[in-house]
Amino acid sequence: MSLWYGEFRKSIADLWWCFLVVLSAPMFLRMIMLRWVRPKINSWRRKFRVQASGDALSDIRVDMxxxxxxxxxxxxxxxxxxxxxxxxxxxxxxxxxxxxxxxxxxxxxxxxxxxxxxxxxxxxxxxxxxxxxxxxxxxxxxxxxxxxxxxxxxxxxxxxxxxxxxxxxxxxSYGPFIGGSRRERRERVVKTFAMADNGTNADFFKREERKVLDYLMPLWDGTLGQLAKLLKGNHPEINDVMKSWVKEKNGSIESNVSEFMQLDTLRATVEESxxxxxxxxxxxxxxxxxxxxxxxxxxxxxxxxxxxxxxxxxxxxxxxxxxxxxxxxxxxxxxxxxxxxxxxxxxxxxxxxxxxxxxxxxxxxxxxxxxxxxxxxxxxxxxxxxxxxxxxxxxxxxxxxxxxxxxxxxxxxxx
The missing domain is CATH 3.40.50.300 (P-loop containing nucleotide triphosphate hydrolases)
Structure with a gap:
């Protein structure tokens, strides 16, 4: 055993560096594989495969x-x-x-x-x-x-x-208020001429305008031309008292009718509409x-x-x-x-x-x-x-x- 131990010490003294190589080589080879070889292989595979890569965040600027x-x-x-x-x-x-x-x-x-x-x-x-x-x-x-x-x-x-x-x-050509029942026509006039209440002080005047509209509805055929005449009281069933009331209370109805009648298309008769x-x-x-x-x-x-x-x-x-x-x-x-x-x-x-x-x-x-x-x-x-x-x-x-x-x-x- 003394002879063997002596030879062993002599070998270590002469070849100590071999132990360092044996210990460090696996770690060095692993680093080479993980840091250089494997990324190169992955890069080569991504370069030649057809499907979209999942190895990066998608970017619409790239996809476009x-x-x-x-x-x-x-x-x-x-x-x-x-x-x-x-x-x-x-x-x-x-x-x-x-x-x-x-x-x-x-x-x-x-x-x-x-x-x-x-x-x-x-x-x-x-x-x-x-x-x-x-x-x-x-x-x-x-x-x-x-x-x-x-x-x-x-x-x-x-x-x-x-x-x-x-x-x-x-x-x-189209008469916006010709078609439909009297109630439907009235509803369209109120919405088109912005006569509905909206929670402001103007609601008082809008209610007066709607009263005028309700009074004229039975006399009106839905055409803008006749409504313009009714607002001026030009109808045998409108007496002088009501004529004055209509003129005073019609508010924005008359101005809206005037604006709509500037467009020939909207002045359609019942037959033309x-x-x-x-x-x-x-x-x-x-x-x-x-x-x-x-x-x-x-x-x-x-x-x-x-x-x-x-x-x-x-x-x-x-x-x-x-x-x-x-x-x-x-x-x-x-x-x-x-x-x-x-x-x-x-x-x-x-x-x-x-x-x-x-x-x-x-x-x-x-x-x-x-x-x-x-x-x-x-x-x-x-x-x-x-x-x-x-x-x-x-x-x-x-x-x-x-x-x-x-x-x-x-x-x-x-x-």
Missing amino acids: DKLKAKDFNPQDFYLEGQMFLGLDDTGAGIYMADELFRKNHSKVIGPSQTGKGIMLGVLLDQAIMKGWGAWFVDQKPDDFIYDIMRESCERHGRPAPLILDLNGVGPG FKVEEALRSGAVVYVRSNINDTIVRKACIALLDELVQIALKKPLAHPTYLVLDEIRFIVSQTLADALATVLSKNVFMALTYQALTDLLNLPDKTLNAQSIKGGIDINTQITLTYRANDFETAEWLASLTGKAQKTVTKMEKV
Whole structure:
């Protein structure tokens, strides 16, 4: 043992460095593998694999560069009993059953020139193809949608679209207070001329105006021309006492009538006026041209939509009717917002378009409760189509609807 121990000590004295190599080599090789070799292999694999990497946070600025617009003919993807909504990332069609589509209102959100008009044209084309009633209320107006509607009617053997240009440039004329029962006509006058109480000192005078209106209603045929004469007392049943009272108490009614009569389109007689109920019940294709910059045209458009809702609520329509309202914030009313919850059962379903969520909080009519209307629209439009949200509020809201994707993030690959 002494000889063995002596040899062992001699070996350690001569080869002590071997023990350091044996101890340090595994740690050094492990460091080389983890810090350089494995990252190089992973980098090479990511470079050549096809699927998207989960090793980094997704960034829309990067993903947008990978997305390319697809050039295709939507009509090639139409299916019986299905509404075509677009293509997925593999080029396959995205569909919703007609029955489900008709049971929900939809909202189409996005800035100008991002694709809303094309989507609306595709939806209206399919509605016409399926034999539904199809209305488009144009605010700007769109350069193509009327042509899409006209060509679709020709292609599917349907009568040409009825045109109502409230600006007076194109065909059509409309008496905002001609159609409907006396009670319905009165309701439209009160709303259109802002004669309803709103909790201010002006309510006293508005009540007097409504008394004048109630007195004149049995004598009035609904035309603006006759109402202007009645306000001056030009009727055999109005005696001198009542004539003086009408002139004194009519308040803003006379000024509103005067403003409306500046537009030739709105001075329609009973025979000339666009027949809203007839068009609605016959399942017609209708193009209405409004104007976001003309206050009177907008008010007339609101009266038209109020009349449409009044007609629909009386009795369910025989034909499904698709009502598309462009730039809804300019023509929304409390009647329309309330109707979203009720007209679906009457065979009317709507598509409302606007540019951002904040649009519904900035309504031209300041007497409306914008927050309430926005909430009603959000709740009652279950289908959402959106295009490139440019403002933070809309983008954040849409992100909250789409959920979160779990991603694997590589903390460190090389030191």
